[in-house]
Amino acid sequence: xxxxxxxxxxxxxxxxxxxxxxxxxxxxxxxxxxxxxxxxxxxxxxxxxxxxxxxxxxxxxxxxxxxxxxxxxxxxxxxxxxxxxxxxxxxxxxxxxxxxxxxxxxxxxxxxxxxxxxxxxxxxxxxxxxxxxxxxxxxxxxxxxxxxxxxxxxxxxxxxxxxxxxxxxxxxxxxxxxxxxxxxxxxxxxxxxxxxxxxxxxxxxxxxxxxxxxxxxxx
Numbered sequence: 001x002x003x004x005x006x007x008x009x010x011x012x013x014x015x016x017x018x019x020x021x022x023x024x025x026x027x028x029x030x031x032x033x034x035x036x037x038x039x040x041x042x043x044x045x046x047x048x049x050x051x052x053x054x055x056x057x058x059x060x061x062x063x064x065x066x067x068x069x070x071x072x073x074x075x076x077x078x079x080x081x082x083x084x085x086x087x088x089x090x091x092x093x094x095x096x097x098x099x100x101x102x103x104x105x106x107x108x109x110x111x112x113x114x115x116x117x118x119x120x121x122x123x124x125x126x127x128x129x130x131x132x133x134x135x136x137x138x139x140x141x142x143x144x145x146x147x148x149x150x151x152x153x154x155x156x157x158x159x160x161x162x163x164x165x166x167x168x169x170x171x172x173x174x175x176x177x178x179x180x181x182x183x184x185x186x187x188x189x190x191x192x193x194x195x196x197x198x199x200x201x202x203x204x205x206x207x208x209x210x211x212x213x214x215x216x217x218x219x
Contacts, residue, residue, distance in 0.1 A: 001046035001116060001156065002176055005029040006036045007078065008054055012101065016049065016078070019105040020112065024139070024152030026179050032056045040066075044176060045073055047112060052079040052090070060093050067094035074115045078103070113139075116163070127162065130218070132201060134162065141201075148200050153178055157193050161206060161216040170213040190214075 003020055007013040008031040017027045028043070030036050033054050039045075052059035063075060076097040077090045087098050096115050099108060117136055127134040132148075134141045139155055141148050150158065160169060160177045174190050194206055194214060207217040 002026045003047045004045045005049045007051045024156045048075045063093045168215045
């Protein structure tokens with residue numbers, strides 16, 4: 001997934017960024033609401049991690065503004081505000097989850113996965129695709145009962161197809177899943193990752209529409 005982290009605490013922000021990057025997601029990190037608005041204007045994100053107290057304003061009005069404009073991007077609030085009334089306000093404003101600082105980074109990873117599965121229409125973390133059995137929660141899979149190891153990038157790419165079965169994904173859309181704003185992208189990166197996935201999972205798992213993009217196949 002491509003995730004926008006909106007957090008002004010540099011120590012916590014760096015820890016969260018490193019954690020979700022290690023999980024295989026691409027991360028864009030901003031420390032102000034105006035920078036967040038700029039990022040949302042030029043890129044599509046799969047999830048927002050939103051602090052509530054930023055240097056240029058509060059996160060709740062920002063979230064209400066997003067929802068008021070019809071933006072349904074999943075949002076997890078990360079905040080030191082721990083009163084029940086704060087949680088109610090955040091959830092009523094349109095947040096999908098609410099975590100109080102300090103929190104365990106492994107729990108954050110689990111909650112990110114849970115929210116992503118809900119939005120992908122797959123609340124059950126176990127999926128079957130032909131001979132493949134995919135555990136979305138554990139980020140692991142088996143082919144004909146045997147474990148298959150994917151790199152972090154390969155997993156994120158495969159997950160993008162699983163979340164949109166039958167939908168054609170362009171090269172640009174897949175690149176957005178893999179990389180943040182400050183990452184250099186080689187022209188053949190997507191082709192290389194797709195080729196590696198096919199070798200590990202079977203050529204029929206990913207179909208090519210020449211000149212248009214790729215889609216999940218039906219093994």
